Amino acid sequence: MTGVRQSWQVSLRYFRVLARQPAFLLITIVQPLIWLLLFGALFKAVTEIPGFGGDGDYLDYLTPGIVVMLAVSSAGWTGMGFIEDINSGVMDRMLVTPAWRGAFNLGSIAQCVVSVVLQTLLIIGLALLMGAEVAHVGVLLLVAALLAAAFASLSNGLGVLMRQRESLIGAVSLLLLPLTFLSSALMQLSLAPGWIGTVAKFNPVDWAAVAARDPDLLRIGLLAGLTLLSAWFATRAFAVYQRSL
């Protein structure tokens, strides 16, 4: 199908940009390592808090949490590519072709999902090296991919609507910590105030973290639904952008 082929070509473009920036690649590898080490070390004693369910290391608990954090933060930047293309003139060049418009979003999201899956495998590898146990690897990869796809679409949509790099960076930075802290990514919710538990029920990061540790269809289904909803949002935003030209 030409649409798929075109999406693939578009995603190749984004892959190349990353591959040609060694600094960026290095950060992509080093960042999860740092997070694992720092969070793992600082919160080591968390497992000794009465009420912390399950036995084992905090690292076992933490690893899926780091994965979902990374999925959201990586995906959050996807919209920057769009903004860059709009400002540079590359977007117009693509819009005058008869190519399927969906390819631009899909290509960008595909690149993000693949990157996040690779990063997740890296984190799992690092965690195993550090002596952790990682259960449900398949589900972990799946929820990471779904979360990445959802937030990449969201980022693309916001990027196209806001058109300013600083605004997108601001929005992403603003959201990342609350999304992480109002979930069970780093801490069991039984040990957190009740209101956090309530908010977490509506937090996709929590859905992903919970499902990664204890797979359940409901949460995976919700994530899949969110992915579709975000994709619809990104498409609508792009249409709004096209009408404004």
Place this chain on the structure above:
Amino acid sequence: MTRTVFEKAIEANGLVKRYGEVQALDGVDLEVEAGTVFGLLGPNGAGKSTTVRILTTLSRPDAGTVRVAGVDALRDPVGVRRAIGVVAQKHSTDPDATARENLVLQAELYGLRDRSRVDELLERFGLQDAADRQAKTYSGGMIRRLDVAIGLIHTPQVLFLDEPTTGLDPEARADLWAEIERLAREERMTILLTTHYLEEADRLASQIAIVDRGRIVARGTPAELKAELHREAPSDEPPSLNDVYLKHAGRAVAA
């Protein structure tokens, strides 16, 4: 790619476009015969780029009709996109990609899988040696040549050039003029170009229109327009296109 045969490459009637408070186009009519070079002149903000955006399906007019390459642009924009090539005022190259990668992407977006066209264009525009270096390492002239190559990848029937030689050194400009003349002559391509450079329009275009404040204020061949001015305001020296421009658009053109 199916190529329809048409007499008029571009037919636009009553184009109106408003951006908020600004009336960008206020009833623009254009007609371009197939296989000719048409020059669209006008001051900044006159509506040249807006007109080109509408003709190339990037924008939709608030009112009016548009037919490009025999296709109704409002009903079938995809059909128009298959037949046209665009070289925009802004660079459209991806600076992180190489010339080859830029051309391959564009080919794919047109559904072309044959890479021989890519090689052909790289050679024609003197980019073979730099083909596998990132575009950000290229000189301004090379980037412009790549912009043009990108616009030609699918052998369009109608080519739009929006201020193609702005910012180029004289040699690069002369080369691009020669290429435009060649395309018109050998490939019988219809070319619409917008420009500030009256010398460029005078030399390349067989028909000219001057747009000012969203309306076409003069149209004809360069010779006709100069003759008309000479009749109205006789002078010892025959009027130049600059004189014609000043008369209709009423503002000085920076030399």
